[in-house]
Structures are given as C-alpha cells and as structure tokens.
Amino acid sequence: MTVTIYDVAREAGVSMATVSRVVNNNPNVKPQTRKKVYEAIERLGYRPNAVARGLASKKTTTVGVVIPDIANANFAEVARGIEDIANMYHYNIILCNADKRKDKEIRVINTLLEKQVDGLLFMGGAVTDEHVQAFNTSNVPIVLCATTDEKGVIPSVDINHEEAAFDAVNRLIAEGHRSIAMISGTLQDPANGFARYHGYKRALEQAGIPYREEYVRNGNYKYESGIEATQYFLSLPERPTAIFAATDEMAIGSIHALQDNGLSVPADVSVISVDNSRMASMIRPLLTTVAQPMYDIGAVSMRLLTKLMKKESVDHAKVILPHELIVRRSVAAPKA
Template structure:
C-alpha cells in the first residue's frame, strides 16, 4: 500500500503539519523533530506526492523543454546547461523531442502546458504565428533558447548568427579566398539558416566579391547534406577554393567528400563552419569553426526562466551571448 503523510506523522509521533513543513524545507522545525521525521520517512519509504503538493502550492517545480533533436550533440549540450541550472534552483525537467516539425512542436507545447509546468523553454527553428498563438495561451513564462522570433515578443537567449557567419567567412577572405561556397541551412530558419546566409552574403559584399547563386546550396544541417552539397561544388568549374558550412556536421560531410575525391583539406579546399561540436576537434584535419557557447545558452536560458517564474526584476530579456573563432587546421592561404 502507498505510504501517506499520515503514516509518517504517526510513525514519528508528530502532526501531519509538521511532516509537511519538514518535507517542504520550512525552517520553523526543531532539528531534533526534523531528524525524527526524516528517520520515519526513511523507514517507511515515503515519497511526497508531487501532484498533491503542486495543487496546494499552485506550483509543480517542473519546467518543460522543447528540443528539436536530442540525437544532435549541439542540443544535448544546451540541455545539459538547462539541467544543471534547473537542479541548482530545485526544478525538474520534462524534455520533449519535437524533430523540428511545426505540428509536433505545437502539440508538445500544448501538452507541456496541460501538465501545469511552471515555465517553458523552447528550442526550435522557425517561430511561426501558430507557435506565437500557442505561447499566448500560456499563463506561465516562456523563454526562447537558441532561437528567437522577429517581433522580440518573448524573452530569448542566443548568439548573433549573422555576425558569427560574417566572422567565419572573413577568416576565409583574410586567407585570400574569393571563390567561397556556402552550405546553408533552410532559409526559412531565421537563425541557423537565413541569418547565417546573410552573414555570408555581407562578408562577400564588403570584400567586393561577387555573390554567385551556384555557390550556395541549401542543406538540412546533417552530415549527409554536407556530402551532397560538396559533390555539387566539386563538379563546378571553377570549383570553390573554400566552403563555409552553416553547421559543423555538414562541414564534416564536406571534409570527407573532398578527401573521397582525392583532394586535400585545406591544401585544395578550405572548410570552416559554425557550432564547435565535439566532433569538430575529432575529425582530421581538425575543423576551424565559430564556437557557440551551447552550454551557456542553456544555462542562461534556464536562469532567465527562473527569474521570470519568481517574478524577479529582469534587466534584459533579449540576451546575446558572445561567439568565438576557433582556429584549427582546415583553412589554408591561397
């Protein structure tokens, strides 16, 4: 049978109110009484009913997290940052994978809100009007994590993706490259797709380099699309002397394809990207990339959400974190 708070109170020889105070870390309990209650809890194997506590306090100490792809190491790092800060502030996490599909994202958002979470962290791609409509039905705070929406109506934590891409392409330009291809994400994605493409374009424009439509291929962020885009680039005449990839995973696909064609990175084709996943330093040659502080994006997002949930003063709810160029071995001078 389920052990109840009444059973603990009887075992410890105290009132149910005293047990409740101990379980909820109320300081107004004598140390000796607290010890007696904890001993009774341990003997009986009592577990407080989180649902009942939530009904009483109108808080579940639970945060919902919508993640695009848990198998992608970049999001796993964000999730780790979220989890560490959540633990620090005594929140539990419900993590939901949404596969970057709008219908599933909307469904997951509504499901989490129905579960009476105290707050919601959304990691995704495009924030559409349907997303905004779902967010607007929420009575709890929502923070966009590693993404944002055009109107800046919701708090967000991210990097400046356009400047990150601009900095990456300028590394290539500084090494003498003028035939620079780009493996882009979908241009409907405001961050990893459109913003990074805009950064690529601006870097070329400011350097006086013509923008060629056939030097841009749209991928889906994954390794295989890096392979397909690079096969196409290598068929061109002239082929790019350098490739900027919107993600490390596509860049690794590019490196392997260049090598499979009997060419060398960076001697024949240089490669640079954005993200700095763990694989970037494992591939050979090691990948030069612009590092996103993924752990920090998760940690800062969760901390911002705790402030909103506790109605603390917020100085800035549109947080832009710094990025950094990590020079390795995949870019050479021409």
C-alpha cells in the same frame, strides 16, 4: 499499501502539519522534531505526492524543454546547461524531442502546458504564428533557447548568428579566398539558415566579392547534405576554393566528399563552419569553426526562466552571448 502523510505523522508522534513543514523545508521546525520526522519517513519509505503538493501550491516545480534533435551533440550540451541550473534551483525538467518538425513542436508545447509546467524552454527553428498562439494559451513564462522570434518580443538567449557567419567568411577572405561557397541551412530558419546566410553575403559584399547564386546550396544540417552540396560544387565549371558550412556536421560531410574525390583539405579547398561541436576536434584535418557557447546558452536560459517564474526583475529579456573563432587546420591560403 501507499504510505501517507498521516502514517508518517503517527509514526513520528507529530501532527500532519509538522510533517508537511518538514517535507517543504519550512525553517519553523525544531531540529530534534525534524530529525524524528525524517527518521519516520525513512522507516516507512514515504514519498511526498508531487501532484498533491502541486495542486496545493499551484506549482509543480517542473520545466518543460522542447529540443529539436536529441541526437545532436550541440542540443545535448544545451540541455546539460539547462539541467545543471534547474537542479541548482530545485526544478525538474521534462525533455521532449520534436525532430525539427513544426507540427510536433506545437503538439509537444501543448502537451507540456497541459502538464502544468511552471515554465517552458523552447529550442527550435522558426518561431511561427502557430508557435506564438500555442505559447499564448498559458500564462507561464517562456524563454527561447538558441533561437529568437522575428519580433523580438519573447525572452531569448542566443548568439548573433549573422555576426558568427560574417566572422567565419572573413577568415577565409583574410587568407586570400575569393571563390567562397556556402552550404546553408533552410532560409526559413531564422538563426542557422537566414541569419548565417546574410552574414555570408555581407562578408562578400564588404570585401567587394560578387555574390554567385550557384555557390549557395541549402542543406538540412545533416552530414549527408554536406556531402551532396559539395558534390554539386565540384561539378561546377569553376569550383570554389573555400566552403563555408552553416553547421559542423555539414562541414564534416563536405570534408569527406572532398577527400573522397581525391582533394586535400585545406591544400585544395578550405572548409570552415559554425558550432564547435565535439566532432570539430575529431575530424582530420581539425575543423576551423566559430564556437557557440552551447552549455552557457542552456544555463543562462534556465536562469532567466527561474527569474521570470519567481517574478524577479529582469534587466535584459533578450540575451546575446559572445561567440569565438576557433582556428584549427581546415583553412589555408588558396593555391596560386
């Protein structure tokens, strides 16, 4: 039979109110009484009913997290940062994978809100009107994690993706490259796609390098799309001397495509990207990339959410964390 708070109170010889105070860490309990209640809980194997406690306090101490791709190492690192801070503030997380599909993202958001989570962290692509409509169906705080909304209204934590791409392409330009291709994400994605594409274009424009439409291919962030885009670049009458990929995974696909075609990286073609995932230091040559502080993005997002859930004052609801260029061995000067 299920052990109840009444059973614990009887076993410990105290009132149910005293057991409740002990379970909820109320300081107004004598140490000797607290010890007696804990011993009774251990003997009986009592577990507090989280649902009942949530109904009483109108808090569930749970946070919903929508993650685009649970298999992606970057998002896994963000989730680790979220969980570490959640544990610190005694919150549990419900992690939901959305497969980078808008219909599934909306469904998952609604499901988490129906579960009466105390707050929601959303990692995804474009924040559309449908997303905002789903967010507005609940009055719990919401923080965008590693993404932002177009109007900048919803609290968010991210890097400046345009500047990250700008710095990556400028590294290629500094090495002497002028024929620079890009493997972009979807331009409907405000961060990995649209913003990084504009950073690429701005770097070319600032250096006086003409923009060439045939030097840009849209990928889907996956390894295979890096291969496909690079095969296309190699089929052009004038192949690029350098490739900027919007993500490490596409960059690694690009490096393998170049090597499979008998070309050397970086002697024949340089490759650079944004992310600094673990794979960047596992590929050969080691990948030069712009590092996103993925763990910190998760940790800061969760800390911001805890402040909002506790109705604490927040100085900055839109947080931009710094990025860093990590120079390795996949970039060199073009052949004369």
